[in-house]
Amino acid sequence: MSFQQLPWASQYAAAGVVFFCIVVPLVAWVSKPEKVPDLPGPKGWPIVGSLFSRGSDPAETYRQWCKIYGPVFRVRLGNKYVVVINTADAGDELLASAAYASTFQSRPVSHTFGELLKHATRKTITIGSSPYDDQLKGKRRLAIASVSPAAIKSYQDIMDESTQSFVRDLNDARKLGCPINPWPIFFRNSQALAISTYLGAPIKETAHVFDDIPYPMKRLAQIRNIHGRLRDYLPFLRLLPEANMFSEAVAVAKYRNARLKRLLDRCLEQFADGTARPCGAVTMMSSQKTELTDEDLTSVSNSMVSSGCESHLPNTLLWSLGMLATNRDMQEKCYQAVLRRETMGDNVDLEKDHDDYLMAFVKEGGRYFATFRLSLARETIGKDCIWQGHYIPEGTMVWANTYAMNRDDSRFALPEKFMPERYMSGPEAERSMPHYGFGVGRRMCPATVLVHKETYAIFKTILTHFSIDLYDGESKFDAIKSCSNGWDFNHGPKPFRITLNVRDQRKLDSFLETEF
Numbered sequence: 001m002s003f004q005q006l007p008w009a010s011q012y013a014a015a016g017v018v019f020f021c022i023v024v025p026l027v028a029w030v031s032k033p034e035k036v037p038d039l040p041g042p043k044g045w046p047i048v049g050s051l052f053s054r055g056s057d058p059a060e061t062y063r064q065w066c067k068i069y070g071p072v073f074r075v076r077l078g079n080k081y082v083v084v085i086n087t088a089d090a091g092d093e094l095l096a097s098a099a100y101a102s103t104f105q106s107r108p109v110s111h112t113f114g115e116l117l118k119h120a121t122r123k124t125i126t127i128g129s130s131p132y133d134d135q136l137k138g139k140r141r142l143a144i145a146s147v148s149p150a151a152i153k154s155y156q157d158i159m160d161e162s163t164q165s166f167v168r169d170l171n172d173a174r175k176l177g178c179p180i181n182p183w184p185i186f187f188r189n190s191q192a193l194a195i196s197t198y199l200g201a202p203i204k205e206t207a208h209v210f211d212d213i214p215y216p217m218k219r220l221a222q223i224r225n226i227h228g229r230l231r232d233y234l235p236f237l238r239l240l241p242e243a244n245m246f247s248e249a250v251a252v253a254k255y256r257n258a259r260l261k262r263l264l265d266r267c268l269e270q271f272a273d274g275t276a277r278p279c280g281a282v283t284m285m286s287s288q289k290t291e292l293t294d295e296d297l298t299s300v301s302n303s304m305v306s307s308g309c310e311s312h313l314p315n316t317l318l319w320s321l322g323m324l325a326t327n328r329d330m331q332e333k334c335y336q337a338v339l340r341r342e343t344m345g346d347n348v349d350l351e352k353d354h355d356d357y358l359m360a361f362v363k364e365g366g367r368y369f370a371t372f373r374l375s376l377a378r379e380t381i382g383k384d385c386i387w388q389g390h391y392i393p394e395g396t397m398v399w400a401n402t403y404a405m406n407r408d409d410s411r412f413a414l415p416e417k418f419m420p421e422r423y424m425s426g427p428e429a430e431r432s433m434p435h436y437g438f439g440v441g442r443r444m445c446p447a448t449v450l451v452h453k454e455t456y457a458i459f460k461t462i463l464t465h466f467s468i469d470l471y472d473g474e475s476k477f478d479a480i481k482s483c484s485n486g487w488d489f490n491h492g493p494k495p496f497r498i499t500l501n502v503r504d505q506r507k508l509d510s511f512l513e514t515e516f
Contacts, residue, residue, distance in 0.1 A: 033076065033079055033080055033081045035081065035393040035394075035395055035396055036074075036081055036393075037074045037081055037083050037390070037391065037392045037393065037396055038390050038391035038392075039069075039072060039073055039074040039083060039390050039392070040069040040070055040073050040074070041065075041069050041073040041074040041075050041076070042065060042069070042073075042075060042076075044075070044076045047078070047234075048078055048233075048234070049075070049076030049077050049078055049233075050075050050076055050077060051077050051078055051230070051233060051234075055486075056486045056487075057373070057480055057483065057486025057487075058227060058373075058374070058486065058487070059373030059374055059401055059403040059404065059486070060373075060403070060480055060486070062075075062084050062086060062374075062399075062401050062404060063086060063401060063403065063404040063407065065084075066084075066086035066087070066401075066404060071085070071086050071087035071089070071090040072084070072085050072086070072087075072090050072094070072387070072390070073086075077228070077233045078230075078232075078233025078234045078235075079233055079234065079235060080233055080397060081396065081397075082377075082396075082397045082398070082399055083392060083396055083397070083398045083399070084398075084399045084401055085398065085399070085400045085401060085405075086401045086404040086405070087404065087405060087408050087410070088405045088408040088410065088411035088436070089408075089410065089411075091400055091402075091405050091436065091440050091441075092440065093387075094387060094398075095378070095400060095440045095441030095442075095443075096440050096441035096442070100385065100387065101441050101442050102381075102382065102442075103380050103381060103382055103383060103385050104378050104380055104381075104385075104398055104441065105132050105378070105381065105441070105442045105443055106131050106132035106378065106379045106380070106381035107128075107129055107130060107131050107132070107376065107377060107378060107379060107443070108131070108377055108378075108379040108397050109129075109131060110228055110232045111231060111232050111235075111238065112223055112228070112229050112231065112232050112246070113129070113223065113224060115242075115246070116223055116246075116249060116250060116253060119250045120250050120253035120254050120257070125299065126299065126302055126303035126306055127139050127140060127143055127299065127300060127303040128303060128306070128376050128443070128445070129224065129376065130299075131379070131381075132381055135296075138296065139296060139299060139300050139303075140446070142284045142287075142288065142296065142297075142300045143300055143303060143304060143446050143447075144446045145283055145284060145287040145288075146198070146280035146281075146283045146284050146300075146304065147280075147304075147446055147447045147449065147450045148283075149449070151280070151283045152449065152450050152453060154278035154283070155197050155278060155279065155280075155450075157277075157278075157516050158193070158196045158197055158200075158203070158277075158278075158279065159193070159197075159453070159454060159457045160457075160516045161196070161202070161203045161516040162189060162192060162193040162196065162203050162454075162457075162458070163457050163458055163460075163461035163462075164461070164511065164512065164514065164516065165189050165192065165203050165204075165207060166185070166186075166189045166458055166461065166462060167461055167462060167465055167466075167508075167511065167512065168512055169185045169188070169189065170182075170185060170462065170466065170500060171465075171500075171502075171508065171512070173185065174466075174499075174500045174502075179471035179472070179497035179498070179499060180471075180497055180498050180499065180500065181495070181497055182318060182321060182496075182497075182498055183314075183318070183495065186314040186317050186318055186321070187314045188207050189203075189207060190313040190314035190317065191206070191207070191209075191210065191314075192206040192207035192209075193313070193454060194304070194305040194306075194313065195209060195260070195263065195305050196279070197279060197280055197304075197305075197450075197454075198279055198280035198281055198301050198304045198305050199260065199263040199264055199267050199279060199280070199281055199301060199305070200263075200267050200270070200276055200277040200278070200279035200281065200282065201263050201266070201267075206263075209259050209263070210255075210256075210259065213252065213255055213256075214248070214251050214252070214255060215248040215249075215251060215252050216252075217252060217256070218489075219245060219248045219249040219251075219252045220249050220252045220253055220256070221488075221489040221490070222245060222249065222489065223245070223246065223249040224489060225487075225488070225489045226374045226375075226376060226377050226399065226489070227374075227487055256302075257298070257302065260298070260301060260302060260305065261298060264281060264297060264298060264301055267279065267281045267282065268281070268285075268297075271285055280301070280304055281297065281301055284297065284300065285297075304447065312371050312372065312490050313451065313454070313455070314492075315369075315371040315490055315491060315492035315493075316365060316366060316369065316371050316437075316451075316455065317455060317458060317459075318492055318493055319365060319368075319369040319371070319477060319479075319492065319493050320361070320362070320365035320369070320455070320459070321468065321498070322470070322473070322474070322477045322482075322493050322496055323365065323418060323477050324361075324459075324463075324468050325468045325469055325470040325496075325498050326470050326474075326475060326476065326477060330361070330420070331463070331467070331468060333357045333361075333420075334357055334358045334361050334459065334463055335463045335467075336357070337356050337357040337358035337359075338358060338460050338463050338464055340355075340356070341356065341358075341460065354423070354424050354425065354429045355424065357420060357424070358456060358459060358460060358463075359423070359452070359456055360420035360421065360422075360423035360424050360429075361420040361459075362452055362455045362456050362459070363420070363423045363434040363435065363452065364418060364419065364420040364422065364423060365455070366434070366435050366437040366438075366451075366452075367406045367412070367434065367435035367436075367437060368406070368418050368479060369477075369479050369491070369493075370402055370403045370406050370435070370436070370437045370479070370491075371437070371490040371491050371492065372402060372437065372439075372490050372491075373401070373402065373403035373486075373491055374399050374400065374401055374402065374403070375399070375400045375402050375436075375439040375440075375444075376439070376443070377397050377398065377399055378397070378398040378399075378400070378443065379395060379396065379397055379398065380392060380393070380394050380395060380396045380398060381394065381395075382394065400436070400439065400440060402436040402437060402439065402440070403479070405436040405440075406435050406436050406437065412428060413426070413428070418477075433448075438451075461511075464503070464507075464511075465502065465503055465504070465507065465508045465511065466500040466501060466502060466503065467500070467501045467503060468498055468499075468500060469498060469499045469500075469501070470496060470497075470498060471496070471497040471498055471499050472496065472497055473494065473495065473496025473497065474493070474494055474496060477493060479491075482494055
């Protein structure tokens with residue numbers, strides 16, 4: 001009997017068998033990773049590996065797998081193997097030591113991110129996303145110069161203007177007599193602070209520079225998400241049409257670049273005629289002996305404002321705000337630190353003043369909540385690596401699980417407890433790097449001190465004028481149970497609302513009338 005003579009049902013069954021016997025092995029062969037690190041790890045499924053086995057919060061899943069497979073393990077995700085680093089000691093050794101750091105200092109460019117660069121512009125790529133090359137070294141030098149202690153001090157007027165804007169928006173919301181949703185206030189003002197700090201524009205302008213953005217800024221973050229999209233790991237999916245989210249991300253990238261370029265061009269004109277306000281771009285131009293290219297300045301400026309535009313700073317602030325609102329004793333200790341600072345003045349270095357409870361609270365917020373649970377992906381470069389007898393080939397993608405590192409009990413006492421006091425005495429108070437929220441090693445964010453001081457200034461000003469209470473929502477701000485979405489590019493808390501009580505109306509009115 002020929003194939004055509006078979007009943008229709010049998011023909012479909014036979015075609016299915018042929019499809020399964022030919023196409024599935026072909027897909028499995030195409031999806032097989034080329035480079036295989038010699039490390040333990042979960043076995044995973046054929047073709048997909050462990051893509052669908054990572055739970056609701058991959059960073060927490062990797063932390064649990066660490067207990068089974070060790071501090072550094074491999075995990076197959078489709079056609080790639082990823083090496084995941086989960087402990088502080090392993091992170092320090094592989095990413096920051098002289099023996100290994102140079103091998104782990106590049107970045108991979110995923111299929112999706114590469115397509116984004118093709119459709120938008122190379123200026124979309126930030127310092128944090130750039131593969132390692134000589135041009136990157138120059139950009140990092142510019143970035144580091146812009147966040148030196150002297151440079152940060154020159155940005156004080158911008159910080160004062162920003163904190164006033166935070167307080168004004170909170171006060172306006174309070175006067176409506178309804179519970180306050182802090183999300184739009186903190187996102188808008190964090191964005192304004194980041195842009196003004198590096199491009200010098202007034203806060204009143206930068207707070208509204210993205211008001212007519214065609215799609216949410218989050219679209220760009222979703223494309224850059226370290227977890228990737230399925231087509232990054234399963235190449236056969238690239239035959240399918242792109243989702244609308246991708247075209248929206250391209251539109252957002254072009255829009256963001258154009259708006260920031262306009263502000264940068266104006267800053268350059270003001271720098272040329274001597275009227276520029278102290279800001280990151282001015283610091284970079286003043287510190288460079290050679291002429292900077294337009295691409296260098298644009299890339300660095302985009303890099304340094306991305307924290308405020310893509311949610312890292314506002315999410316850290318919102319996590320910490322929720323913690324203050326649910327812990328009145330902690331809030332009172334922070335307020336007493338504010339009063340102490342008023343009597344001491346600003347002569348004491350905040351990073352070295354171990355008696356300042358509010359700064360300890362700021363650092364603990366960065367450790368405990370770690371909005372970037374997995375720091376941006378790295379890629380081994382230059383040579384194959386042998387670590388403790390394990391082979392890691394050149395070109396391997398590497399993820400640092402900073403969430404797990406920040407909960408490493410060999411580095412942090414009682415890591416599951418939110419405890420600002422750890423930064424006031426003992427070994428944790430003496431370390432130059434308080435936590436891994438900004439990464440580790442040669443590719444860590446250089447703006448640690450700046451972000452700490454910005455966060456400190458915001459809470460210092462808010463607590464000076466208001467006491468904060470939680471209206472509803474989570475009663476405890478657990479980094480896992482209270483996380484809005486464990487798959488986000490960076491992590492924020494579930495929605496909550498607050499109420500505010502003015503401490504001294506006359507003092508508040510005077511502050512809001514001050515011109516900076």
